[in-house]
Amino acid sequence: MKILHTSDWHVGKVLKGQSRTEEHTQVLAQVIDIARDERPDLVIVAGDLYDTAAPTPEATRLVTRALTALRRTGADVVVIGGNHDNGAALDALRPWADAAGITLRGSVRENPAEHVVDGVTRDGERWQVAALPFLSQRYAVRAVEMYSLTPAEANQTYADHLGRVLGKLAEGFTEPDRVHLVTAHLTVVGASTGGGERDAHTVLGYAVPATVFPGNAHYVALGHLHRSQRVVGPCPIRYSGSPLAVDFGEQENVGSVTIVEVTATTAARIREVPVPGAVPLRTVRGTLAQLAEIEPPEGWLRVYVREQPRAGLREEVQELLPRALEIRIDPELVPTPGSGTRTAQRAGRSPRDLFADYLGSRGHADEDVRELFDELLEEVDH
Template sequence: MKILHTSDWHVGKVLKGQSRAEEHKQVLAGVIEIAHAERPDLVIVAGDLYDTAAPSPEATRLVTRALTALRRTGADVVAIGGNHDNGHALDALRPWAEAAGITLRGGVRENPAEHVIDGVTADGERWQLAALPFLSQRYAVRAVEMYDLTAAEATQTYADHLGRVLAKLTEGFTEPDRVHLVTAHLTVVGATTGGGERDAHTVLGYAVPASVFPGTAHYVALGHLHRSQRVIGPCPVRYSGSPLAVDFGEQENVCSVTLVEVGAHSAARIREVPVAAAVPLRTVRGTLAQLTEATPPEGWLRVFVREQPRAGLREEVQELFPRALEIRIDPELLPTPGSGTRVAQRAGRSPRELFADYLGSRGHDDDGVRDLFDELLEEVER
């Protein structure tokens, strides 16, 4: 059977005030085009369909249309909730999804059988998929309790809980003539983050070892980390990555979907198919003189200016690079915390003196900024 694995769409993403809606339309159209060309038996969307738990009507419309279009290629479609999604809201769409022939699992249900999906390809290949949406720490404990696997003790780790849940969902992975699959939205120890994940959900407390996946699985389709990558484990484990760069930390990522060909008695053959419809993200560095001579690259820009801060600098750079979404002083020029700068004494000193000390500590010697502060202070004190 053939599987198209994608994840982390983040529909509704706004980057530094810039909507990505048109890019998402083009990117998802590209994913659908790949599905038409490759004719997969199964499409797995491994979480983070949306960028926010309260998506706009436009974002909801785009996601539901994309899932419908993928289903119309003839593939079975399974999508799970990620940490950016509202699991309850996704589950509220299940009646629509079922009517459209789409399997949607937003959150973990009390009946573990709801997370084990069976299917048969047009050629008669039988498959079973264990689908685990994102679980926070407290819901991981609750899932263990309601599945009655063992007493959930406060000292047990997040990885312990997820290991137990996955063991329950995959306990039927013993039949020899069936393809066994897992999809989950989580962080695996040793994987490389891609720059766009919420730190709270990628720290070590939320990471699990690849050993939580059974060696009897033919393929594990993961979401959450935005860089496409293989993870070493007891079976083929892979992140598809995001089909577009979500922020400037991901500008070097290869945006793609993953195609997998696998059988009950044949090893998974995996390849990446690039998705290049999104506007590229670029970082530009230089002095103002260097930036003046530079040709603006295509895409949305982040500009690091190698100048000391001063009033009006941002406006000058913005005029040179109209597509710059972020303009900052190059971090290499800023003093590091604890680098020997004197901590100003506050007692008995005026706001003007304290502000002047602050400007000095940041290497920002600009009379124009001081004058603006004085005007603001006068307004406040009236």
């Protein structure tokens, strides 16, 4: 059978005030074109369809149309919720999804059978997917309890809970003539972040070892990390990555989807298909004079200005580089907090004096900025 694995669409993303709806429309159109060309038996969307738990009607319309178009290619479609998605809101779309022939699982349900999806390809090959949406720490404990497994101990970790839940979902991975698949939205120890993920859900207690996945799985389709990559483990494990760079930290990532060809008796063959539809993200550095001389690269820009901070500097940069979305003073020019400065005493001092101390600690002596602060303070006071 052939599988198209994609994830982390983040539809509705606004990058420093810039809507990316047009880019998402182009990127998802290319994903659909790839599905038409490749004719997969199964499309897996491994979470983070949206960038926010409260997507706009426009974002919802774009996602539902994309999923419908993927289904119309003839492929079965299995979708799970990610940490950016509102699992309950996705589950509210299940009547629509069921009518469209799409399997949608936004959050973990009490019945584990809800998360085990069976299917048959056009050629009669049987497959089964254990589909696990994103689980927070709290709901991981609840899921373990719901499934009547060993009671959670106080010293058990998030990884323990995830391992138990996945083990329960994969109990049926025993038939030798069926392709066994897992899809989940989580962080695996040792994998590389893409640069734009939500930190709280990628580090510390949220990282799990690859050993939580069953060794008899033919392929594990992961979402959450935005860089396409293979993960070493007891079975073939892979992040498809986001089909477009979500933030400037991901500017080196190459958007793609993953194509997997596998049978019940042969190892998975995996390849990436690029998705070049998004506007590139670029970073430039220099003084104002240097920025005035460069040929601006194509795409949205992050600019590190090698000038001392002053009022109006941002506007001067934007006049030179209209596609600059993020403008910062070059970190090399910003003093490290605490380096050669003492923390100012706050008691009994005016806001203006405290702000002046702050500016001094940051190497910022522009009197115009102090005057702007005075105007703002006076406006707030009155």
